Amino acid sequence: MIIELKLRGHILDSLVLSKLLDQIEALDVDCYTKEVKIGPKRQDLSEAVFVIESDDEAKIAQALELAKKQGATEI
Amino acid sequence: MTDTILMCSPEHYGIKYEINPWMDISIQANHEKAMQQWQALYHILKDDLKVDVRLVEPREDVPDMVFTANAAVMYGKTAVISRFKYPQRQPEEAYFAEWFTANGYDVVTLPDDMAFEGAGDALYLDGVLYAGYVPRTDIASHTYISELLKIPVISMELVNKSFYHVDTCFCPLTDGYLIYHPEAFDAYANQVIESNVPEEKRIVANAEEASYFTCNAVNIGKTVVTNLTTPRFMALLKSKGFDHIQTDLSEYMKAGGAAKCLTLKI
Numbered sequence: 001m002i003i004e005l006k007l008r009g010h011i012l013d014s015l016v017l018s019k020l021l022d023q024i025e026a027l028d029v030d031c032y033t034k035e036v037k038i039g040p041k042r043q044d045l046s047e048a049v050f051v052i053e054s055d056d057e058a059k060i061a062q063a064l065e066l067a068k069k070q071g072a073t074e075i
Numbered sequence: 076m077t078d079t080i081l082m083c084s085p086e087h088y089g090i091k092y093e094i095n096p097w098m099d100i101s102i103q104a105n106h107e108k109a110m111q112q113w114q115a116l117y118h119i120l121k122d123d124l125k126v127d128v129r130l131v132e133p134r135e136d137v138p139d140m141v142f143t144a145n146a147a148v149m150y151g152k153t154a155v156i157s158r159f160k161y162p163q164r165q166p167e168e169a170y171f172a173e174w175f176t177a178n179g180y181d182v183v184t185l186p187d188d189m190a191f192e193g194a195g196d197a198l199y200l201d202g203v204l205y206a207g208y209v210p211r212t213d214i215a216s217h218t219y220i221s222e223l224l225k226i227p228v229i230s231m232e233l234v235n236k237s238f239y240h241v242d243t244c245f246c247p248l249t250d251g252y253l254i255y256h257p258e259a260f261d262a263y264a265n266q267v268i269e270s271n272v273p274e275e276k277r278i279v280a281n282a283e284e285a286s287y288f289t290c291n292a293v294n295i296g297k298t299v300v301t302n303l304t305t306p307r308f309m310a311l312l313k314s315k316g317f318d319h320i321q322t323d324l325s326e327y328m329k330a331g332g333a334a335k336c337l338t339l340k341i
Contacts, residue, residue, distance in 0.1 A: 008218055009214070009217055009218035009221065009228070009230065010217070010218075010227055010228055010230065013227070013229060013267070014229050014230040014231070014263075015263040015264075015266060015267055016214070016230055016263070018263065019263045042227050043221070043227050045218060045221060069209065069214075071213070071215050071217075071218065071230075
């Protein structure tokens with residue numbers, strides 16, 4: 001199963017993207033960042049699209065739960 | 076420039092429900108004592124520190140309305156009204172919006188399903204809004220507010236249930252100083268704080284001090300007002316050039332609040 005997620009906000013200076021990727025990787029599922037758009041100014045938001053891949057549906061569900069807590073949405 | 080603070084008299088304050096670990100309906104607040112403690116804080120701010128204190132009318136159906144910090148987050152003359160997580164506090168949203176509108180503020184509301192608990196969960200430090208999330212506020216609200224106000228919003232995850240709002244464990248002070256309790260935050264938030272606030276400006280409240288809600292402070296210029304705290308903390312504040320006023324707020328601790336929770340800078 002492959003799912004694609006989007007995380008948007010001050011995700012780099014808040015370390016939210018790093019945290020979420022660390023947490024998902026700890027589940028032992030494949031996870032990679034597909035795209036990162038960095039806000040050009042301090043007040044601008046950044047955006048990351050990342051992919052989670054696993055045959056284990058329970059782990060995918062866990063990953064989605066973690067992602068939701070950090071504000072990510074499935075796309 | 077005079078600070079302006081919004082407060083709400085505790086006529087209807089009491090422990091009527093349990094929505095945080097401090098609340099226990101079998102341990103009621105003493106109404107007379109609560110009134111005296113609130114009056115003492117009011118007079119410290121108004122008379123000693125020359126704050127322009129405004130009052131919002133207390134309403135009978137919302138005992139926590141006394142905690143005006145949760146009314147909104149302010150940006151100039153704009154009030155971003157809270158979306159309370161728990162239904163017990165949701166009626167406060169309309170009461171506070173009514174006050175802000177009547178007093179000439181622009182009122183902004185968030186989407187219905189987006190929990191956000193105002194200046195209880197969002198505090199300015201050097202022009203950046205540092206915002207807590209998970210217990211009471213959704214991180215999605217940080218993104219929404221950042222876009223709305225066009226300001227950076229740093230998200231910090233709260234991991235200790237006793238410190239359910241960011242203002243219970245994080246208090247920016249004049250000149251870039253910060254009182255905080257590191258154990259209330261996850262490792263990532265601690266890293267963010269350590270990266271953004273120089274070590275000499277970080278004033279760490281230990282576990283005992285944090286349990287007295289020492290971080291839930293009101294800062295006016297170089298004076299900090301807190302609930303009763305330790306001699307160690309008072310000396311620490313003094314060493315950083317701050318005057319300290321402590322005032323007993325034990326009746327509000329029963330609801331999980333202290334000095335900062337009872338005020339909103341507007």
